[in-house]
Amino acid sequence: MHSILAVDDSASMRQMVSFTLKNAGFNVVEAIDGQDAWEKAGSRDFDLVLTDQNMPRMDGISLTKKLRDNPKFKTTPILILTTESSDQMKQAGRAAGATGWLVKPFDPAKLIEVIGKVIR
Amino acid sequence: MASRAVLRDFSGEKLYAHRLRGAKRMQIDDAQATMALETAQLLAAAELQDHLMTVTNDLDRLQRLIDDAGEALMCHFYGASQNVNVLMKLGEGQAAFDPSALKKAMEHLGGAITALQFQDMATQLIAHTNKRLRNCADQLARDTFADDEDGAAVLDEEPLRPNPVTQDEMDAGSCELF
Numbered sequence: 001m002h003s004i005l006a007v008d009d010s011a012s013m014r015q016m017v018s019f020t021l022k023n024a025g026f027n028v029v030e031a032i033d034g035q036d037a038w039e040k041a042g043s044r045d046f047d048l049v050l051t052d053q054n055m056p057r058m059d060g061i062s063l064t065k066k067l068r069d070n071p072k073f074k075t076t077p078i079l080i081l082t083t084e085s086s087d088q089m090k091q092a093g094r095a096a097g098a099t100g101w102l103v104k105p106f107d108p109a110k111l112i113e114v115i116g117k118v119i120r
Numbered sequence: 121m122a123s124r125a126v127l128r129d130f131s132g133e134k135l136y137a138h139r140l141r142g143a144k145r146m147q148i149d150d151a152q153a154t155m156a157l158e159t160a161q162l163l164a165a166a167e168l169q170d171h172l173m174t175v176t177n178d179l180d181r182l183q184r185l186i187d188d189a190g191e192a193l194m195c196h197f198y199g200a201s202q203n204v205n206v207l208m209k210l211g212e213g214q215a216a217f218d219p220s221a222l223k224k225a226m227e228h229l230g231g232a233i234t235a236l237q238f239q240d241m242a243t244q245l246i247a248h249t250n251k252r253l254r255n256c257a258d259q260l261a262r263d264t265f266a267d268d269e270d271g272a273a274v275l276d277e278e279p280l281r282p283n284p285v286t287q288d289e290m291d292a293g294s295c296e297l298f
Binding site for chain 1: 190191194198201230233234235236237238239240241243244282284285286287290291292294295296297298
């Protein structure tokens with residue numbers, strides 16, 4: 001079973017993402033912000049990281065940069081799921097090493113489809 | 121709106137001239153007329169600041185209402201989906217069991233997920249707007265009442281970036297793979 005690290009500071013968003021991913025058969029680990037995700041990523045492997053952008057302590061782009069600097073996550077798909085839709089932010093995400101940029105609100109079927117395309 | 125009107129009226133040159141003419145009629149000097157004008161401007165600014173603070177307090181209240189509503193909706197959402205799953209399991213293996221209605225119910229619940237994300241988006245939108253309004257109120261206090269002459273006044277920071285929430289409907293957002 002594929003394991004996904006779902007990162008969002010909003011409890012309701014974490015619940016929605018987890019519900020969607022678990023129903024699709026994924027194992028989900030939740031993190032409350034980038035810092036929490038970074039700590040959890042250090043102790044185990046994930047097949048995909050799905051992260052929010054605007055979060056306290058560490059945002060999604062900073063998390064992506066840190067993960068990409070870690071050989072363990074060099075090729076792990078990292079999707080940023082955020083309300084931000086500006087090209088400037090998308091480019092920053094891309095430059096940090098993100099695999100894709102999804103704008104909230106997400107459609108469950110579309111999210112699963114996109115994950116299916118990038119997960120190994 | 122009332123505050124804006126007051127500010128506009130008392131800061132206009134036309135009104136200033138009118139006040140001076142009125143002052144002459146009332147046999148008061150220019151200094152008194154200027155003082156009256158400055159007092160009126162201060163009162164208008166104070167009223168405007170009051171309105172700004174009232175709006176920020178209302179936004180805080182709105183945030184609490186949205187949090188409560190979001191929590192209740194999520195609770196019912198999970199309750200319903202868990203019951204549907206239980207019914208599916210109970211029906212499995214029974215010859216007369218037709219799972220199509222339950223599958224349909226699960227699809228409806230899944231369809232609600234997009235709309236249920238309103239809480240996160242509304243929270244970000246309110247937080248940004250609140251920060252901007254509090255900064256306006258603080259700026260007004262500092263500029264009009266010279267509150268921080270000793271440098272002690274604390275200003276709510278102005279948001280550094282534009283509002284992150286640009287969506288104006290709850291349709292699903294875009295997906296872009298790099």
